[in-house]
Amino acid sequence: MLHRDRKRHAFAVDCMRVEWSGWEAGAMTRPPEIVIVGAGPAGVRAAEALVEAGMRPSVIDENARWGGQIYRQQPDGAGFQRDARALYGFEARKAAALHETMTRLLPHVDYRPQTLAWACEMTPRTDDGIIGHLATLRDMREQPLAFTHLIIASGATDRVLPVPGWTLPGVYTLGAAQTALKSQGCAIGRRIVFAGTGPLLYLVAYQYAKAGAHVVAVLDTNGIGTQVQALPKLAAQPAVLAKGLYYVGWLRAHGIPIERGVSLERVHGEGRVTGIVWRSASNAAHAEGTVRTLDCDALGVGFGLRPETQLADVAGCRFRYDPLNHCWLPERDEAGRTSIPGVYVAGDGAGIAGADAAELSGRLAAFALLDDSESEPSTSSIQGAGTSNARVNAATGERRALRRIATFREGIEAAFPAPYANARAWPDAMTVCRCEEINAGTIRRCVRSGAASEINRVKALTRVGMGRCQGRMCAEATLALLADETGLSPEALGRLRAQAPIKPIPLAAALCDVHVAPVPEDARDE
Structure with a gap:
């Protein structure tokens, strides 16, 4: 099963390589192709910093309008209107400021709303760093996108x-x-x-x-x-x-x-x-x-919330277990550089810290990108940070504010820990993975048989985490059951590896058919 998943991912990547094979030969003569995934607080502030430096990034937004979840806007033509104070409460001014910033940026960025980034492949190069390929879907049609630098500001989902x-x-x-x-x-x-x-x-x-x-x-x-x-x-x-x-x-x-x-x-x-x-x-x-x-x-x-890390995973970023977030996160430095040169993470997708921290980390990631673009591409990762770090080092206010927020974040986790220990009382008949209809008893029997003590093995044997949500809804519960049955620490239970597509897409798009018929809204879940 896992072998077939890897083959599907490789096939999707091959499609992107075919589409962009002619681009790579001339990459040295082109300016940086910067892509930001996410148009919430982190993505918008990263775009702002890049535009101020004379860059024109592409901004991929899965939503119809920018703002992310916390500053989500009403859709155009919604048929109702609520003022900012009613929508955002105490955060109305911050929401308005972020929305106005993106409005000003629109002429200077390639904004792509209602666009899903579903696969990513990084290809090392020997001349000027790396070239990446992003598979995106918009209006039910495949739109491959090449890049030299990638900022992932993918946000978070409910735990x-x-x-x-x-x-x-x-x-x-x-x-x-x-x-x-x-x-x-x-x-x-x-x-x-x-x-x-x-x-x-x-x-x-x-x-x-x-x-x-x-x-x-x-x-x-x-x-x-x-x-x-x-x-x-x-x-x-x-x-x-x-x-x-x-x-x-x-x-x-x-x-x-x-x-x-x-x-x-x-x-x-x-x-x-x-x-x-x-x-x-x-x-x-x-x-x-x-x-x-x-x-x-x-x-x-x-x-609580859990970071969305699937795109960083399929891009090949190295992960580490983070006890504070109770999950595996991409390894990064304070500016968001990952283990992959030219790939950066920002906002809640790099670790839950809230909207204020997301804005700050988005700016820092952009500063790191700008610093790295002035140095050798091979140094633009965690290991090479510091060769040219002028903008990041000068951002003392942002870094100091993020340290204060980190202390507050520790307080949040201490005040509101998730009740993982309740897994012992879950009845065997209770559904854990609703996509594949796997219940708690199936997972327990798999572990007690001695066949699995690591989450990817459980996934392979039971199909838990293989459905539409790709483990977003069931991974935490499966890990809680694993921990209860084995007595192992969360870190020892392993990390549920992501596979492309990281979210559901039409089959024709996965087969690289550019002539995909649009799917009616009322039929997209069928």
């Missing part, structure tokens, strides 16, 4: 851990719930419970309640004691901490119950969500807590 019944219609990730509100102007239900943990839990609940939705309750799997202990590090960013406290206070002042230290037992429903069963925190009267049920028709659930 998902399953609960019995989580596949019922009406269960959404917190990010999906936020997208529905911002981009589509609708709520995910009439009676909504938000559950999980992390700052996004309280932010989305606040945004929904402010918009007039009926928020039944907020259920946090972490207790107040855990969060209080993290306050010294959270105080590294007092303004951000104050906003978080405001959201909690506002919710309470408007009669929305907040329960902490809970355990999510199961989601009720036949054909759709009708309620959630949860267990309260233990106390002197109830050693195991009290089981309670809340009626609702929608559940927004999430346990």
